[in-house]
Amino acid sequence: xxxxxxxxxxxxxxxxxxxxxxxxxxxxxxxxxxxxxxxxxxxxxxxxxxxxxxxxxxxxxxxxxxxxxxxxxxxxxxxxxxxxxxxxxxxxxxxxxxxxxxxxxxxxxxxxxxxxxxxxxxxxxxxxxxxxxxxxxxxxxxxxxxxxxxxxxxxxxxxx
Amino acid sequence: xxxxxxxxxxxxxxxxxxxxxxxxxxxxxxxxxxxxxxxxxxxxxxxxxxxxxxxxxxxxxxxxxxxxxxxxxxxxxxxxxxxxxxxxxxxxxxxxxxxxxxxxxxxxxxxxxxxxxxxxxxxxxxxxxxxxxxxxxxxxxxxxxxxxxxxxxxxxxxxxxxxxxxxxxxxxxxxxxxxxxxxxxxxxxxxxxxxxx
Numbered sequence: 001x002x003x004x005x006x007x008x009x010x011x012x013x014x015x016x017x018x019x020x021x022x023x024x025x026x027x028x029x030x031x032x033x034x035x036x037x038x039x040x041x042x043x044x045x046x047x048x049x050x051x052x053x054x055x056x057x058x059x060x061x062x063x064x065x066x067x068x069x070x071x072x073x074x075x076x077x078x079x080x081x082x083x084x085x086x087x088x089x090x091x092x093x094x095x096x097x098x099x100x101x102x103x104x105x106x107x108x109x110x111x112x113x114x115x116x117x118x119x120x121x122x123x124x125x126x127x128x129x130x131x132x133x134x135x136x137x138x139x140x141x142x143x144x145x146x147x148x149x150x151x152x153x154x155x156x157x158x159x160x
Numbered sequence: 161x162x163x164x165x166x167x168x169x170x171x172x173x174x175x176x177x178x179x180x181x182x183x184x185x186x187x188x189x190x191x192x193x194x195x196x197x198x199x200x201x202x203x204x205x206x207x208x209x210x211x212x213x214x215x216x217x218x219x220x221x222x223x224x225x226x227x228x229x230x231x232x233x234x235x236x237x238x239x240x241x242x243x244x245x246x247x248x249x250x251x252x253x254x255x256x257x258x259x260x261x262x263x264x265x266x267x268x269x270x271x272x273x274x275x276x277x278x279x280x281x282x283x284x285x286x287x288x289x290x291x292x293x294x295x296x297x298x299x300x301x302x303x304x305x306x307x308x309x310x311x312x313x314x315x316x317x318x319x320x321x322x323x324x325x326x327x328x329x330x331x332x333x334x335x336x337x338x339x340x341x342x343x344x345x346x347x348x349x350x351x352x353x354x355x356x357x
Contacts, residue, residue: 128272
């Protein structure tokens with residue numbers, strides 16, 4: 001996570017320096033816009049952070065995933081895809097979890113479904129997505145991402 | 161001229177109301193969370209530590225993303241976005257959307273304001289969806305960890321399938337959005353383009 005933080009801040013700094021050299025007035029305008037946008041989106045993001053905190057405290061992911069991994073067949077894929085859609089786990093820690101799932105006997109298809117919905121479908125972050133991109137776009141994106149996650153999982157189950 | 165001014169103040173009023181509403185929702189959520197943790201004190205440690213860690217991550221990443229978005233809004237012209245990510249951008253637009261999404265840049269919710277900025281400047285819907293999906297699922301550091309834990313065969317086939325399906329999904333959602341992209345229209349008519357989100 002640290003490299004990400006360094007990368008994005010460095011990127012912003014480089015852009016900012018270029019912009020400042022090019023046009024000071026426009027740069028100031030950009031920064032005012034950034035500040036305004038930050039405080040507009042802040043409350044919604046804070047709500048999501050509270051939700052994530054409560055969620056992980058009351059619904060420990062490892063237990064849920066273990067339960068879901070034991071279900072077999074298409075139902076198993078569906079349940080674990082749902083778990084992936086609802087749970088909020090940082091993607092980098094989700095891979096060790098997925099590997100342990102495979103070792104404990106879950107199918108390749110269900111693990112693929114889990115990782116794909118985990119990263120692409122965000123039920124917890126849906127409030128921010130709706131707030132920024134609108135209900136229609138947010139629901140379509142999450143809905144179709146769930147469907148393609150299942151398709152990807154089924155194909156992977158066949159070819160691997 | 162007068163109606164235009166009136167419209168603008170109306171818009172400002174509406175925005176202020178929305179901001180107040182959002183902060184009120186935050187206050188309510190916080191109060192409910194405190195109440196819940198008072199009832200279940202054994203959950204308190206996990207909940208507060210998790211929320212605090214995500215808060216730190218957000219505070220470290222969000223300002224940078226907002227600055228990039230602000231600079232993008234002011235410096236990059238509509239014509240440039242349309243040229244590289246708009247209707248006629250074709251395969252190049254798709255590849256560009258995947259490339260920008262795949263950079264190591266943080267959690268998905270950070271990408272929504274950037275996606276909106278691109279959208280308002282004339283990027284096509286399919287490229288917005290592809291950009292968001294790549295941000296979520298095709299990140300470079302993420303692929304490396306997947307390779308390490310799940311092996312080359314698993315990682316490579318999931319990556320290939322994801323790219324293919326994400327492009328198809330983008331094009332399909334674009335078709336569905338074509339008839340009524342109300343949200344975008346509203347924010348464009350409201351003249352919010354220079355107001356960010």
